[in-house]
Amino acid sequence: MTFATRAFRLAPIAALLVGFGSAQAMSNNTAPSNWRFTSASTFNGVNFDGVARLQFDNDGDITNGSYICSGTLLAGGQYVLTAGHCADDFNIMEVKFGINNNVATATRGVTAAYLKPGWNGSLATGADMAIIKLDAPVVGIQGFKLDPNSAIGKQVLMMGYGTTSQGDRVGGPDWAEWGHGHYGYNTFDVTSKVFSDAWDGTGDNTYGEEYVADYDSGTSGNNTLGIVAGMTGNLWTSNNGDNIESLITGGDSGGGDFVWNGTEWLVTGVHSWGWQFCDGRITPSCDFSSNNSGSWGDLMGSTAVYSNVDWINSIVAVPEPETYALMLAGLAAVAGVARRRRKAD
Numbered sequence: 001m002t003f004a005t006r007a008f009r010l011a012p013i014a015a016l017l018v019g020f021g022s023a024q025a026m027s028n029n030t031a032p033s034n035w036r037f038t039s040a041s042t043f044n045g046v047n048f049d050g051v052a053r054l055q056f057d058n059d060g061d062i063t064n065g066s067y068i069c070s071g072t073l074l075a076g077g078q079y080v081l082t083a084g085h086c087a088d089d090f091n092i093m094e095v096k097f098g099i100n101n102n103v104a105t106a107t108r109g110v111t112a113a114y115l116k117p118g119w120n121g122s123l124a125t126g127a128d129m130a131i132i133k134l135d136a137p138v139v140g141i142q143g144f145k146l147d148p149n150s151a152i153g154k155q156v157l158m159m160g161y162g163t164t165s166q167g168d169r170v171g172g173p174d175w176a177e178w179g180h181g182h183y184g185y186n187t188f189d190v191t192s193k194v195f196s197d198a199w200d201g202t203g204d205n206t207y208g209e210e211y212v213a214d215y216d217s218g219t220s221g222n223n224t225l226g227i228v229a230g231m232t233g234n235l236w237t238s239n240n241g242d243n244i245e246s247l248i249t250g251g252d253s254g255g256g257d258f259v260w261n262g263t264e265w266l267v268t269g270v271h272s273w274g275w276q277f278c279d280g281r282i283t284p285s286c287d288f289s290s291n292n293s294g295s296w297g298d299l300m301g302s303t304a305v306y307s308n309v310d311w312i313n314s315i316v317a318v319p320e321p322e323t324y325a326l327m328l329a330g331l332a333a334v335a336g337v338a339r340r341r342r343k344a345d
Contacts, residue, residue: 032164036180038100043157046265049098049105049141051181052080053161056093070160070255072267075145077137079316082254083270084119087130097141102179109135114315118207124192126208128272129303131315146305146312147259147268151188157258158184162251165294167217172291173249184246186213189225190236192301198232208307211269216241217296224278224286224297248274249294257302269302
C-alpha cells in the first residue's frame with residue numbers, strides 16, 4: 001500500500017507569531033482546554049514536563065516563522081526522542097520543556113541529530129524516528145525509559161504540542177490552544193504492516209514496526225479499523241471506542257505514546273502520520289469530516305520503540321559507574337601524557 005498519509009510534522013507559522021501552534025488534536029468529545037497538561041499535572045503520580053516542544057527552521061532564524069514538532073526527553077536528560085521527519089532538515093532548533101501558557105520551565109539548543117537508519121522520507125516503513133542531542137542536560141525534569149515490548153492491544157497515553165480540534169468538528173483544527181500541551185488516550189489495534197497487507201498486500205516493516213490506531217466515536221460507523229478488519233478476514237480486533245479516544249494532528253509529530261507497566265510510564269511509540277483513510281475507500285465513509293484531519297474515523301501511526309531499542313541505546317546509553325571510573329582513569333592518563341608532552345616542548 002502506498003500510504004497517502006500526512007506526516008504530522010510541521011505546520012508553518014506566519015512570522016508575526018514567533019512559533020507554531022500548540023495542543024494536540026487529541027480531539028476528544030470535549031473542548032481541548034479540558035485536556036491540557038501543565039507542570040502541576042500528574043498521571044499515576046508522574047509529571048510530564050519531559051514532553052518537549054521542538055521549534056525549528058532551516059534558514060537559521062526561528063523568529064521569522066518556524067515549524068513545530070513534539071518529542072520526549074529520555075532518561076539521563078541529554079537526548080530527546082522524536083520523528084525522523086522532524087529532524088532531517090533544520091539549521092536551528094530550540095527545545096522547550098514544561099510549557100505553561102507558552103512559558104517554558106527549561107529551554108535547550110541542539111548540538112546533533114541522529115536519524116534512524118533507513119529514514120528517507122517514506123512513511124510506514126518503521127524508520128520515522130530520530131534522536132536529538134541537547135546542548136546541555138536537562139535537570140529537575142524526569143526523562144523516560146524505553147518500552148521493550150509491543151504495545152498492540154494496550155491503551156496508550158499520548159502527549160504533544162500540535163493543533164487542537166474535537167472529533168465532531170466539521171472544520172479543520174485551529175490554534176486556539178497555543179501555548180499549551182495536551183494529552184489523550186487511544187489503543188493500538190494493529191501494526192501498519194498487518195493492516196496494509198490485509199488491505200492490498202503492500203505492508204512494509206523493513207526498518208521496524210509501526211502501530212496503527214483509529215479515532216472511534218463510540219459507534220460502529222466510525223470504527224475504521226473494525227470495518228477494515230471485517231472486510232479482510234478479521235486479523236485483528238477494534239472496538240468502537242469509549243468516548244475518550246484521541247488522535248494526533250499537525251505539530252504532534254515526534255510526540256510520545258506512553259504505557260504504564262505497573263510502576264512507571266515507558267515511552268512506547270513516536271507519533272509519525274495521520275490519514276483520512278476512509279475517504280473514497282469505504283462506502284458509506286467512516287470519516288466524520290473530510291475537512292478535519294482529527295475527526296472520528298481518521299487513522300494515526302506511531303513508530304514502535306521496541307523494534308528500535310538497540311539503535312536508540314547505541315546512541316543514548318549511559319555508561320555504568322564502573323565504566324565511568326575506567327573512562328576517567330583513562331582520561332587522567334591521557335591528560336598526564338599531554339602535560340608531559342607540553343613540558344617537553
